[in-house]
Amino acid sequence: xxxxxxxxxxxxxxxxxxRPEPGENETAEEFSILRDATFGIRWIxxxxxxxxxxxxxxxxxxxxxxxxxxxxxxxxSFLGERGFGITNGMFxxxxxxxxxxxxxxxxxxxxxxxxxxxxxxxxxxxxxxxFSRDAYTPGALNMALAVTMTICNAPPMTxxxxxxxxxxxxx
Numbered sequence: 001x002x003x004x005x006x007x008x009x010x011x012x013x014x015x016x017x018x019r020p021e022p023g024e025n026e027t028a029e030e031f032s033i034l035r036d037a038t039f040g041i042r043w044i045x046x047x048x049x050x051x052x053x054x055x056x057x058x059x060x061x062x063x064x065x066x067x068x069x070x071x072x073x074x075x076x077s078f079l080g081e082r083g084f085g086i087t088n089g090m091f092x093x094x095x096x097x098x099x100x101x102x103x104x105x106x107x108x109x110x111x112x113x114x115x116x117x118x119x120x121x122x123x124x125x126x127x128x129x130x131f132s133r134d135a136y137t138p139g140a141l142n143m144a145l146a147v148t149m150t151i152c153n154a155p156p157m158t159x160x161x162x163x164x165x166x167x168x169x170x171x
Contacts, residue, residue, distance in 0.1 A: 050159065053112070057156040060119060064149060067126050074129075075138050087139040094143035098150025111155035111162075118151035 044051050075084055105114055125148060129141045 053159060054156060057115070057152075060152060064122070064152070067129075071129065071142075078133055079135060079138065083135045083138075087142045090139040091142040091146045094146025095150050097143070098147035099154070101147060102151045102154045105151070111159050114151055115155040118148045122148040122152060 044054065072084070075087060079087065102114065109117070122145065125141055125144045129138070129145070132138050132141060
C-alpha cells in the first residue's frame with residue numbers, strides 16, 4: 001500500500017497540468033496549485049469545528065479500512081468462493097441503499113447526527129461480523145456495513161461543501 005501510494009504521488013506530482021493564461025489584471029502566481037492547496041489547508045484549519053470533524057472522519061475512515069482488509073480472509077475461512085462472491089455483491093447493494101437512506105435521513109437529522117449514529121451502528125456491525133459463522137449473516141452484515149459506511153462518508157463531504165459556502169446551518 002505504501003509503495004502504491006508513493007508511486008501514485010510521484011506520478012501525480014510529475015503530471016503536466018495546463019494552466020490558463022493570466023488575464024490583464026492577474027499575475028501567474030494567482031494560478032499556483034501549491035498556493036491553492038495551502039489556501040485550502042489554512043481555510044480548513046481556521047474553521048476549528050470543521051477541522052476537528054474532518055480529523056474524526058479521517059481516523060474513522062482509517063479504522064473502517066482496517067476492518068475491510070481483515071474481512072475477506074475471515075469470511076473465506078468459512079465460506080466458499082461462490083458464497084464469498086454473493087456476500088460481496090450484498091456490499092455493493094448496501095452502498096446504493098446507503099445513498100438512498102442518507103438522502104431520506106437528511107430531511108430529519110443533521111449531518112453530524114447521521115455521522116455519529118451511523119458510526120455507532122458501524123461499530124456494532126463490525127462486532128457482529130466477528131461472530132458470524134454461517135453463509136447468511138456475512139451477506140446481511142456486508143449490506144449493513146456498506147449502508148453505514150455510505151452514511152458515514154457522505155456527511156463530511158456535505159459539511160465541507162457547506163463550509164466552503166459558509167452555510168453552517170446544514171452542519
